[in-house]
Amino acid sequence: MPESLSRVPVQAIKGVGEKKAALLSTLGINSAKDVLYYLPFRYQDMGELRKISELQPGTSAIVRAEVLSANLRTTLRARKKIFELLVTDGTGRLKCKWFNQPFLKNRFRKGQRVLLSGAVQYNFFEKSIEMESPAYETLLQQGEKAGRVLPAYKLTEGLSGKVMRNIVREALREYLPQMEEFMPEDILERNSLPGLKESILRIHGPGEKADISELNAFRSPWQKRVFFDELFLLSLGMSLRARDEERLAALPVKPDGDLLKRFLARLPFKLTAGQEKAVEEITRDMSQGHPMKRLLQGDVGSGKTVVAISAIVHAVEQGFQAALMAPTEILAGQHFMNIHAWLNELGIRAALLTSGTKKKSSLYRDIASGQVQVAIGTHALISEAVRFKNLALAVIDEQHRFGVMQRAALFAKAEKEGPCPHLLVMTATPIPRTLALSIYGDLDISTIYELPGGRTPVKTELHYEGEKGKVYEAISRELEAGGQVYAVYPVIEGPEKESLRSVVKGFEGFRQKFPRARVALLHGRMPEDEREAVMRAMRGGEIDILVSTTVIEVGVDVPGATLMLIVHAERFGLSQLHQLRGRVGRGSRPSKCLLLAYPPLTEEAARRLRAMLATTDGFRIAEEDFLIRGPGEFLGTKQSGLPELMRADLIRDRELFLAARKEASEFIKRGRHLSASAALAREMEEFWAGKAMALKGG
Ligand code: ADP
Ligand code: MG
Numbered sequence: 001m002p003e004s005l006s007r008v009p010v011q012a013i014k015g016v017g018e019k020k021a022a023l024l025s026t027l028g029i030n031s032a033k034d035v036l037y038y039l040p041f042r043y044q045d046m047g048e049l050r051k052i053s054e055l056q057p058g059t060s061a062i063v064r065a066e067v068l069s070a071n072l073r074t075t076l077r078a079r080k081k082i083f084e085l086l087v088t089d090g091t092g093r094l095k096c097k098w099f100n101q102p103f104l105k106n107r108f109r110k111g112q113r114v115l116l117s118g119a120v121q122y123n124f125f126e127k128s129i130e131m132e133s134p135a136y137e138t139l140l141q142q143g144e145k146a147g148r149v150l151p152a153y154k155l156t157e158g159l160s161g162k163v164m165r166n167i168v169r170e171a172l173r174e175y176l177p178q179m180e181e182f183m184p185e186d187i188l189e190r191n192s193l194p195g196l197k198e199s200i201l202r203i204h205g206p207g208e209k210a211d212i213s214e215l216n217a218f219r220s221p222w223q224k225r226v227f228f229d230e231l232f233l234l235s236l237g238m239s240l241r242a243r244d245e246e247r248l249a250a251l252p253v254k255p256d257g258d259l260l261k262r263f264l265a266r267l268p269f270k271l272t273a274g275q276e277k278a279v280e281e282i283t284r285d286m287s288q289g290h291p292m293k294r295l296l297q298g299d300v301g302s303g304k305t306v307v308a309i310s311a312i313v314h315a316v317e318q319g320f321q322a323a324l325m326a327p328t329e330i331l332a333g334q335h336f337m338n339i340h341a342w343l344n345e346l347g348i349r350a351a352l353l354t355s356g357t358k359k360k361s362s363l364y365r366d367i368a369s370g371q372v373q374v375a376i377g378t379h380a381l382i383s384e385a386v387r388f389k390n391l392a393l394a395v396i397d398e399q400h401r402f403g404v405m406q407r408a409a410l411f412a413k414a415e416k417e418g419p420c421p422h423l424l425v426m427t428a429t430p431i432p433r434t435l436a437l438s439i440y441g442d443l444d445i446s447t448i449y450e451l452p453g454g455r456t457p458v459k460t461e462l463h464y465e466g467e468k469g470k471v472y473e474a475i476s477r478e479l480e481a482g483g484q485v486y487a488v489y490p491v492i493e494g495p496e497k498e499s500l501r502s503v504v505k506g507f508e509g510f511r512q513k514f515p516r517a518r519v520a521l522l523h524g525r526m527p528e529d530e531r532e533a534v535m536r537a538m539r540g541g542e543i544d545i546l547v548s549t550t551v552i553e554v555g556v557d558v559p560g561a562t563l564m565l566i567v568h569a570e571r572f573g574l575s576q577l578h579q580l581r582g583r584v585g586r587g588s589r590p591s592k593c594l595l596l597a598y599p600p601l602t603e604e605a606a607r608r609l610r611a612m613l614a615t616t617d618g619f620r621i622a623e624e625d626f627l628i629r630g631p632g633e634f635l636g637t638k639q640s641g642l643p644e645l646m647r648a649d650l651i652r653d654r655e656l657f658l659a660a661r662k663e664a665s666e667f668i669k670r671g672r673h674l675s676a677s678a679a680l681a682r683e684m685e686e687f688w689a690g691k692a693m694a695l696k697g698g
Contacts, residue, residue: 329531569609581616
């Protein structure tokens, strides 16, 4: 097999020295393969080609011609250097002039074919038409068709479009012939996709007849081909992993006994229809002999915790263990309290495990022996030291805060230690289905659409810096009515950024402003037991105003809290704002969210705040957030352990993604092997290289 083009350094390309290589590297281009796959982000229409004999002064035009002569001369009086190019296309002659660019002399030679684009002028002295400083392209060979449509590449300082196009052209000349088709032919055929070489060639030089609007919409067959490739490689990797996971056995948890019924009967409320359906779906999945993989999505406050606890009770009832992992210590602590309160009465033993937990070793022992039936904690749960006796269910709360790696870690752990646990992940940030598929692979989804009855939606108001008086008034009223207040700040202390209000200063401010109120401070740098004590007091109604950082962002549930003030609201992300707002409106009393913004606001910040005022619907918020931030950041795929898509776009190329997924799963189902195609195997290896979820054979 020929050497992989990903191992050919850019310097091997003609015209690329150390300096250009360094510039290219800042664009993420390090190899010949990178160059070939460096896709234009836009195509410029150079307009209709004109014959020289038809050129009209005062218009702009583009001509293709051959160089007759190239001369550098110096004007006598001003001693300026003028570079003159005389060209012909057979219908006439055209002179082009550039001032003070003597280096152009080395760019052109007689007989060369060029493309020139510029304003046509009439030269009265010479009685002929000419162009001054036209844009130019030198064409590689006779008949080269890089004509009307000029590709535009993302550039960096010191690297012009022209230079980039030349580098690409050289790379095409030298290395395109070495590119190997790696996509099985039947897949290309079924999806009407062109070959690899053709696609790469046409992407960089679409030719005269290309449909520019199609290219600019990224919908040409050639672009689709390379997008498909990436999506296929992604899907194939996920399918391979899914197949490996499917081979894992799980502990079947058959419905039996009445513990779950008893648990539900003791709840002070009735499950909503969405919760009920979710519990049903989960218990059904868990009765199978292979691991459940289910995403439970539901807006903030929709009551996902009860659903999770139901699943946990269901597992424990059968004599198995369950684990619940939360992204923050506060949230883990809260879950522990809830579960402890609810499960203790049922005779179930739960324990809390976070990095701050003392006497870990005895806890590890009790988990290993099965005495602890439910382990609740942070990512400390997936540390090496934790061994379960018979873990049947793993619940991950607020999955969007974790990324995929921890999930993988859970599976890896299970694989080593016996049967794989059923997995339930929960999120309040619903994501489009195709995206869910892309990060989780095959995954079933339960959705809770409604909020428990009797809640009035949180009223949201936006205030600016100058309107602090109104904010204080609102807080006073709330306190008088017996409500509790959160005041959230973006930073703990802000000495270097004086302009930013900090939680520490805010705390002092509230103490002075409301001398009779019980004001407390909460942030991530406080010791864990202090934080816990504060949260306990808040829950117990012993705190009136809790001045906090975003440590309370997710999951925290204090039904008595009725006012949320977010200071520097312009600094928070949309999902974050929505999560924070979700900390109130959890009881029956109407709640308020006050957004306090400090101008000037960026365009995006204004858009986020508008969205907050417009809706309390988490699904719409998620959509808007997604649109503002784009998929990569929204999903946090950068940290997720998945390969990053360089070319394809999960939203734009949704259809292609579905097609690629289908092909990938067929590929596996039919028992085809990566090893059958060395080129495909290599492509997979390079695509997944260095990823946390790298493949284990194929
Ligand atoms: P989230 O989905 O955001 O995790 P929680 O599970 O924290 O929401 O639930 C929010 C609040 O709603 C909790 O106080 C919980 O006890 C309560 N709750 C859950 N389900 C119901 C229900 N069916 N009826 C009334 N209250 C409920
Ligand atoms: Mg929650």
